[in-house]
Amino acid sequence: MTARLAASVSFLDWMQQVQTGMEAVLDRFLPSPAVVPARLHQAMRYTALDGGKRVRPLLVFAAGELFDTPLPLLERAAAAVEMIHVYSLVHDDMPCMDDDALRRGKPTVHVQYDEATALLVGDALQAQAFEVLSGVTGADDSALVPRQLRMLNLLAQASGSVGMCGGQAIDLASVGMTLSLAELEQMHRKKTGALLRAAVMLGALGGKALSADEMAALDDYAGAIGLAFQVVDDILDATADSATLGKTAGKDAADNKPTYVSILGLAESQALAQRLRSNAHQALAPFGDKAQRLRELADLIVQRKA
Amino acid sequence: MTARLAASVSFLDWMQQVQTGMEAVLDRFLPSPAVVPARLHQAMRYTALDGGKRVRPLLVFAAGELFDTPLPLLERAAAAVEMIHVYSLVHDDMPCMDDDALRRGKPTVHVQYDEATALLVGDALQAQAFEVLSGVTGADDSALVPRQLRMLNLLAQASGSVGMCGGQAIDLASVGMTLSLAELEQMHRKKTGALLRAAVMLGALGGKALSADEMAALDDYAGAIGLAFQVVDDILDATADSATLGKTAGKDAADNKPTYVSILGLAESQALAQRLRSNAHQALAPFGDKAQRLRELADLIVQRKA
Numbered sequence: 001m002t003a004r005l006a007a008s009v010s011f012l013d014w015m016q017q018v019q020t021g022m023e024a025v026l027d028r029f030l031p032s033p034a035v036v037p038a039r040l041h042q043a044m045r046y047t048a049l050d051g052g053k054r055v056r057p058l059l060v061f062a063a064g065e066l067f068d069t070p071l072p073l074l075e076r077a078a079a080a081v082e083m084i085h086v087y088s089l090v091h092d093d094m095p096c097m098d099d100d101a102l103r104r105g106k107p108t109v110h111v112q113y114d115e116a117t118a119l120l121v122g123d124a125l126q127a128q129a130f131e132v133l134s135g136v137t138g139a140d141d142s143a144l145v146p147r148q149l150r151m152l153n154l155l156a157q158a159s160g161s162v163g164m165c166g167g168q169a170i171d172l173a174s175v176g177m178t179l180s181l182a183e184l185e186q187m188h189r190k191k192t193g194a195l196l197r198a199a200v201m202l203g204a205l206g207g208k209a210l211s212a213d214e215m216a217a218l219d220d221y222a223g224a225i226g227l228a229f230q231v232v233d234d235i236l237d238a239t240a241d242s243a244t245l246g247k248t249a250g251k252d253a254a255d256n257k258p259t260y261v262s263i264l265g266l267a268e269s270q271a272l273a274q275r276l277r278s279n280a281h282q283a284l285a286p287f288g289d290k291a292q293r294l295r296e297l298a299d300l301i302v303q304r305k306a
Numbered sequence: 307m308t309a310r311l312a313a314s315v316s317f318l319d320w321m322q323q324v325q326t327g328m329e330a331v332l333d334r335f336l337p338s339p340a341v342v343p344a345r346l347h348q349a350m351r352y353t354a355l356d357g358g359k360r361v362r363p364l365l366v367f368a369a370g371e372l373f374d375t376p377l378p379l380l381e382r383a384a385a386a387v388e389m390i391h392v393y394s395l396v397h398d399d400m401p402c403m404d405d406d407a408l409r410r411g412k413p414t415v416h417v418q419y420d421e422a423t424a425l426l427v428g429d430a431l432q433a434q435a436f437e438v439l440s441g442v443t444g445a446d447d448s449a450l451v452p453r454q455l456r457m458l459n460l461l462a463q464a465s466g467s468v469g470m471c472g473g474q475a476i477d478l479a480s481v482g483m484t485l486s487l488a489e490l491e492q493m494h495r496k497k498t499g500a501l502l503r504a505a506v507m508l509g510a511l512g513g514k515a516l517s518a519d520e521m522a523a524l525d526d527y528a529g530a531i532g533l534a535f536q537v538v539d540d541i542l543d544a545t546a547d548s549a550t551l552g553k554t555a556g557k558d559a560a561d562n563k564p565t566y567v568s569i570l571g572l573a574e575s576q577a578l579a580q581r582l583r584s585n586a587h588q589a590l591a592p593f594g595d596k597a598q599r600l601r602e603l604a605d606l607i608v609q610r611k612a
Contacts (some may be wrong), residue, residue, distance in 0.1 A: 031467050036492075040467055040475040091429060096400075115402035116478050119425070120471050123397060126429065127466030130436045134458040146451050152458060160433030161337050161346055165426050169346040172422050186342075266555035277393040 015058060022057045022078060023049060029132045030078045043113050043121045044128070048086045050106035051246075055229070055301065056081045056199040061202030062293035063218070070206065072137040073144055077151060077202040080133040083193060084159050084236070087125035090118050092130070093169065103248035115181025129155070144206070151202050158198035171257070179258040185227065193226030196227040200225075200294075213286065220283035221294060228276035229301050234259035235269050236306065244306050277302040317602040321364060328363045328384060329355060335385045335398035341500055349419050349427045350434070350469045354392045357552075358411035361535070361607065362387045362505040369509030369524070369598035376444040376512065383508040385455060386439040390465050391501060394422050398474065404561070411552035431577065435461070450512070457508050466505035473497025474569035478565070485564040491533060498539075499532030506531075506600075527600060534582035535607050540565035542574050542612065550612050583608040 007018070011247050026048055031041045057078035061138070064074040093100040093108040094115060101111050110118035116232055117253045137144055167190030174187065200222040204210055234252065238261045242249045260269040280298035284291040315323070332354055337347045363384035370380040397416040399406040400421060407417050416424035437459050443450055463469055473496030480493060506528040510516055516524070540558065544567045548555045558565045566575040586604035590597040 035477040037467070037470065037472050037479070041470060044467060054419040088429075091425055094402075094425065094427060117475070119397055119400065119402060120467075120475050120478075123394075123432065123465075124428070124467035124471040126432050127462050127469075127471065131459060131462035131466060134455055134462060145455055149440055149451055149455055152455075153437060156433050156437035156440060159429075160437060161343070161350060161426075161430035162341065163433075165433065166343050166346060169343040169423070169426050172426075173343070173345065285328075294611065 007137070011293070012294065015300070017233035018058055018061050019054045022054050022082065024031075025079050026082065029076070029083075030128065039113070040117065040120055040124060043117050044110055044125055046106075046112065047090055047103075047109050047121060048083065048125065049282065051084070052082075053105065053304070053306075054082065055297075056085055056104045056195065058297055058300075059196065059199035059294075060203040062297055063200045064206060065203075065293055066287060067204045067207030067210065069203060070137070070139045070144065071140065072139045073148065073151075073206040074203060076132050076135060076137065076207060077155075080129040080155060081195065081199045082130035083125045083132070084155065084164070087122040087129070087162055088159075088168070088195075090125070091122040097168075097172070098251070100114050100248055100251065102242065103247050104287045119205055126159070127161075130137060148207050151205050154201055154205065155198055159193040163190055163194035163198075164192075167194065168187050174258055176256045177258065180262070181263055184258055184260065184263060188227060188230040192230050196226040196229060197222035205248075217286050219281050221280050221298070223285060225301050228265050228273050228280065228298070231260045231269055231273045231276065232302055232304060234261045235266065235273065236304075237261075238266065240306065246306065317599070320599065320607070324364055324367050325360045326358050328388065331381045331385050332388065335382070335389075336434065339353050341430030345419070346423065346426055346430060348424050349415055350431055352412075352418065353396055353409075353415050353427060354389060354431065357412065357557075358388075358392070358516045359610070359612075360388065361603075362391055362501065364603055364606075365502065365531075366509040368492045369602055370512060371509075371599055372593060372596050373510045373516065375509060376443070376445045376447065376450065378445045379454065379457075380509060381510040382438050382441060382443065382563055383512060384505075385433040386461060387501065387505045387508060389431045389435035390461065392472070393401055393428040393435070393464075394470055394474070394501075395458075396431070397428040399422055403474075403478070403596050404557070406557065408548065409553050411440070432465070435465075457511050460511065461504055464500040469496055469500035470498075473500065480563045480564055481565065484547035485569070487569055490564055490566065492570060494533060494536040495529070498536050499529065502532040503528035503533060523589050523592050527604070530582045530586035530589060531604050531607050534579050534586065534604070537566045537575055537582065538608055538610060540567045541572065541579065542610075543567075544572065546612065552612065579608050 030045055030048060033042045035041055037196055060078040060081060061074060089103055093097050093103055094110050101108055109121050130152065133155060167187055170187040171191055200218055204218055236245060237249060237252050240249055264272065269282045277298050281295055284295055336351055336354060339348045339351055341347055366384040366387060367380060395409055396415045399409055400416050405412055415427050439461060473493055476493040476546050477497055506524055510524055542551060543555060543558050546555055583604050585600055590601055
């Protein structure tokens with residue numbers, strides 16, 4: 001990603017350019033596979049490169065475009081949030097958690113390497129995320145430093161025990177339990193919602209100062225797409241096959257985990273996803289045309305097939 | 307720790323006050339056990355509070371005293387480096403790594419809780435470390451912000467794949483292998499040395515700007531105590547009992563891991579520890595009397611019995 005893309009680029013072209021660009025950005029911010037310990041670095045690259053829809057980086061870039069965040073900071077934020085996401089998948093797939101053998105169409109890290117390596121890959125990717133986001137941006141702008149600090153704090157909070165890790169703890173504790181819709185929503189707001197929200201906020205916080213109203217509007221948007229993402233995940237888990245998903249389908253039901261589909265049924269879950277998409281669009285109204293990419297990402301999240 | 311302690315306080319009193327103070331600091335920077343998910347937060351506190359020699363916080367405070375680092379930043383740095391240390395112990399003790407049941411005289415987290423909780427406790431403590439170090443210090447000094455950013459970058463690097471995690475990967479790969487002394491040293495410079503060095507540097511970087519000579523001298527000191535720490539660890543593992551250590555003794559030999567004692571023998575390992583202590587003292591010469599705490603910490607590291 002050598003330059004900000006013109007607003008005139010179509011959404012699909014923009015998305016593809018961000019996704020392709022992210023490969024280069026992640027390649028640059030991951031340790032070389034030749035550096036000692038080579039096997040660990042190869043395993044980090046095995047799981048982080050060449051895979052995934054890069055939904056969180058897309059959100060970072062779309063929000064960054066709206067608030068004129070400098071590109072070097074956006075790239076670091078996008079790489080950091082994706083590394084946190086990838087580490088969480090590696091640990092989540094381990095035998096003591098979901099025990100899954102397939103991810104993004106490839107054997108999971110503990111299958112391809114071994115359990116200890118999977119543990120260390122996740123740990124090292126989390127550290128790498130904070131290293132990348134705290135690195136020197138090269139942008140000659142001292143105003144960026146306090147913004148970086150705020151972004152680091154936000155990412156750490158979203159990743160930790162009141163965010164993503166906390167959501168996973170609740171998820172584990174809820175196996176075989178009957179959750180109310182409110183409890184399910186509470187879990188997902190942490191488990192997947194916190195990091196999706198962080199992606200939107202990281203993109204925005206790196207740019208010009210946000211008013212309280214703008215912050216609240218972005219928060220509404222992020223909350224709506226975060227939940228929509230999970231509702232659609234549950235729908236796909238119940239309806240798609242493993243080859244399409246690139247991960248084991250039907251896993252939630254097999255694991256006796258409560259999902260939107262198990263609580264609401266399929267039709268009502270689909271209606272909920274559409275309502276959340278509409279909420280996300282409404283939240284963006286104050287930003288006008290400039291928020292078009294974020295609007296289209298809400299559509300993507302709800303309409304995706306994998 | 308409400309105030310910096312006077313230089314006239316004896317080393318043992320100073321040490322005890324820092325150790326007691328750290329309990330309060332960690333208590334303050336860990337999520338409340340009442341906050342959801344309560345079990346995860348209780349497990350984080352179970353492993354982080356009320357235990358350990360707090361060697362890394364002692365190094366942070368001693369280096370901070372030398373460079374006049376403001377107390378609110380020192381407290382955050384000390385808590386952050388200790389949280390990274392504690393998370394690494396929790397993951398290191400898991401069945402897929404060293405599979406140990408005893409740590410700091412208590413059952414390890416995966417024994418007391420379960421494996422999935424141990425995984426999440428470690429992940430969440432790492433995030434918490436970066437959250438604490440990126441938090442608002444309350445010290446009314448805008449010069450602190452770029453320092454905090456540099457400290458975050460240093461801690462992330464020391465924790466990650468070219469630091470602590472990398473050292474653990476090399477350690478795992480070296481089970482049953484014959485390592486040369488140089489290879490053993492290389493492993494320990496990453497596995498334990500990187501974070502001990504980070505503790506010294508974090509304390510220093512939060513204060514007045516360091517000259518290149520001062521930085522190099524501190525680096526020599528940190529390198530020497532880092533290795534000394536590991537040499538003494540190997541000596542204790544071979545000579546002390548589990549009750550004294552608070553962890554399983556004789557584990558390295560049982561696990562067929564190369565150690566200083568297995569390569570050099572006991573007497574030569576003890577002589578090496580003394581040489582490293584002397585190197586650490588020499589490195590501190592340019593700082594004069596003000597570095598007394600750091601000198602005494604080198605003595606403590608070499609003379610400890612557990």
